Amino acid sequence: xxxxxxxxxxxxxxxxxxxxxxxxxxxxxxxxxxxxxxxxxxxxxxxxxxxxxxxxxxxxxxxxxxxxxxxxxxxxxxxxxxxxxxxxxxxxxxxxxxxxxxxxxxxxxxxxxxxxxxxxxxxxxxxxxxxxxxxxxxxxxxxxxxxxxxxxxxxxxxxxxxxxxxxxxxxxxxxxxxxxxxxxxxxxxxxxxxxxxxxxxxxxxxxxxxxxxxxxxxxxxxxxxxxxxxxxxxxxxxxxxxxxxxxxxxxxxxxxxxxxxxxxxxxxxx
Amino acid sequence: xxxxxxxxxxxxxxxxxxxxxxxxxxxxxxxxxxxxxxxxxxxxxxxxxxxxxxxxxxxxxxxxxxxxxxxxxxxxxxxxxxxxxxxxxxxxxxxxxxxxxxxxxxxxxxxxxxxxxxxxxxxxxxxxxxxxxxxxxxxxxxxxxxxxxxxxxxxxxxxxxxxxxxxxxxxxxxxxxxxxxxxxxxxxxxxxxxxxxxxxxxxxxxxxxxxxxxxxxxxxxxxxxxxxxxxxxxxxxxxxxxxxxxxxxxxxxxxxxxxxxxxxxxxx
Numbered sequence: 001x002x003x004x005x006x007x008x009x010x011x012x013x014x015x016x017x018x019x020x021x022x023x024x025x026x027x028x029x030x031x032x033x034x035x036x037x038x039x040x041x042x043x044x045x046x047x048x049x050x051x052x053x054x055x056x057x058x059x060x061x062x063x064x065x066x067x068x069x070x071x072x073x074x075x076x077x078x079x080x081x082x083x084x085x086x087x088x089x090x091x092x093x094x095x096x097x098x099x100x101x102x103x104x105x106x107x108x109x110x111x112x113x114x115x116x117x118x119x120x121x122x123x124x125x126x127x128x129x130x131x132x133x134x135x136x137x138x139x140x141x142x143x144x145x146x147x148x149x150x151x152x153x154x155x156x157x158x159x160x161x162x163x164x165x166x167x168x169x170x171x172x173x174x175x176x177x178x179x180x181x182x183x184x185x186x187x188x189x190x191x192x193x194x195x196x197x198x199x200x201x202x203x204x205x206x207x208x209x210x211x212x213x214x215x216x217x218x219x220x221x222x223x224x225x226x227x228x229x230x231x232x233x234x235x236x237x238x239x240x241x242x243x244x245x246x247x248x249x250x251x252x253x254x255x256x257x258x259x260x261x262x263x264x265x266x267x268x269x270x
Numbered sequence: 271x272x273x274x275x276x277x278x279x280x281x282x283x284x285x286x287x288x289x290x291x292x293x294x295x296x297x298x299x300x301x302x303x304x305x306x307x308x309x310x311x312x313x314x315x316x317x318x319x320x321x322x323x324x325x326x327x328x329x330x331x332x333x334x335x336x337x338x339x340x341x342x343x344x345x346x347x348x349x350x351x352x353x354x355x356x357x358x359x360x361x362x363x364x365x366x367x368x369x370x371x372x373x374x375x376x377x378x379x380x381x382x383x384x385x386x387x388x389x390x391x392x393x394x395x396x397x398x399x400x401x402x403x404x405x406x407x408x409x410x411x412x413x414x415x416x417x418x419x420x421x422x423x424x425x426x427x428x429x430x431x432x433x434x435x436x437x438x439x440x441x442x443x444x445x446x447x448x449x450x451x452x453x454x455x456x457x458x459x460x461x462x463x464x465x466x467x468x469x470x471x472x473x474x475x476x477x478x479x480x481x482x483x484x485x486x487x488x489x490x491x492x493x494x495x496x497x498x499x500x501x502x503x504x505x506x507x508x509x510x511x512x513x514x515x516x517x518x519x520x521x522x523x524x525x526x527x528x529x530x531x532x533x534x535x536x537x538x
Contacts, residue, residue, distance in 0.1 A: 113297060
């Protein structure tokens with residue numbers, strides 16, 4: 001009985017995605033034909049064919065570059081900073097920690113205007129580097145990494161020091177392997193974030209030809225662009241949703257084991 | 271050494287957080303269009319307070335918060351308690367299943383919600399009505415709040431469940447031996463123990479309520495459903511009123527920071 005309830009609740013939260021897949025395969029008459037169905041009545045790939053006219057490969061490549069750079073740099077930056085806060089004496093530690101964490105209370109979107117100006121000032125407007133650099137600072141990542149690393153026994157690090165290992169060796173050979181669950185977690189969170197951060201990226205790429213997948217796709221589906229009349233906006237928006245969801249779901253399902261331990265251990269302390 | 275370790279983060283923090291914060295305050299005191307800027311003192315703030323759409327956005331954000339905070343806390347607590355009595359494979363499956371909506375948050379799933387609440391869509395078909403659900407705040411705001419709760423319930427659930435799992439099982443066992451019902455254990459024992467996590471969830475929902483932007487942008491891009499963040503976005507990037515938008519962003523930071531400050535005071 002309890003299991004039945006649970007299955008029902010899981011079905012409710014997952015059903016939207018299923019419907020999105022089903023109705024992305026409907027033509028313009030089928031989309032709004034009632035009653036709602038769990039399988040497409042007149043399956044067609046017309047919506048996907050329409051999308052395939054866009055320079056998808058270029059956008060995917062751009063998104064992949066942004067994704068890999070952001071995740072890679074985030075893991076380096078936060079394993080270094082997390083190590084410092086968990087094991088080292090940082091001067092004015094409380095103050096610096098508070099300053100770094102303060103960003104949690106600041107909605108990113110409220111900084112969009114000055115952030116955009118900063119990007120222009122350093123000459124990065126319209127570039128992928130702008131997305132990468134502005135996406136790394138996420139206070140929650142520092143919080144999670146440092147909390148997780150505090151659980152690593154100090155003795156391990158001390159014995160490595162006695163054995164003559166340099167700080168970098170300790171970081172690379174001891175800390176990073178032991179903190180792998182939380183580093184996978186922040187890699188995952190950062191990856192999901194950077195793949196779906198439409199509003200900010202659409203500002204960075206508002207002029208010029210460079211686009212990431214999410215920006216290129218959404219701009220085209222919303223402005224009815226792509227050189228062809230958008231006769232089925234609902235079906236096409238759902239097709240677009242399926243395309244955007246796919247990479248994230250893949251990444252998530254691969255890394256979900258680490259995801260749960262990382263968030264449970266790193267997030268609950270205090 | 272420790273300074274070298276935090277240096278990369280510090281550089282990013284200065285460039286993309288601290289410096290923009292300073293600039294935000296400066297711009298909020300200007301009339302500017304990026305090309306030329308004129309210092310106008312507190313004029314933007316004064317204009318903001320007489321701007322009706324600003325107050326509408328504030329009221330809307332408060333409505334979102336009022337709907338989201340209790341639902342989010344209650345739902346994740348109930349669900350986590352429910353799951354805490356199930357076997358580990360079930361718990362893990364549930365954690366994954368409830369987190370998946372977070373992957374398709376905002377713009378990705380927007381097409382589905384458009385379809386569901388379309389004038390000729392499923393909800394109207396079931397109810398036998400032909401309401402335009404996103405055409406007025408009265409219906410748009412609760413629906414958008416619900417959509418946001420669904421996509422954020424997974425993280426909340428994982429946090430609450432982890433803290434319940436960390437509770438010493440001896441406490442629950444001894445309460446049970448003393449004849450406590452599950453309901454009593456849930457509300458009289460578990461809830462007080464994990465209340466810090468629940469308070470944190472409430473705070474996160476509070477912050478979140480002010481910055482809902484993608485869902486109204488996709489479904490109801492109008493003043494009546496706009497949060498303050500979305501209002502700021504529209505002021506700045508749609509209407510080019512960067513000074514006004516920045517003044518409102520400063521006000522937003524004060525509002526959000528205010529409650530966070532209050533929370534840490536209460537904690538002490």
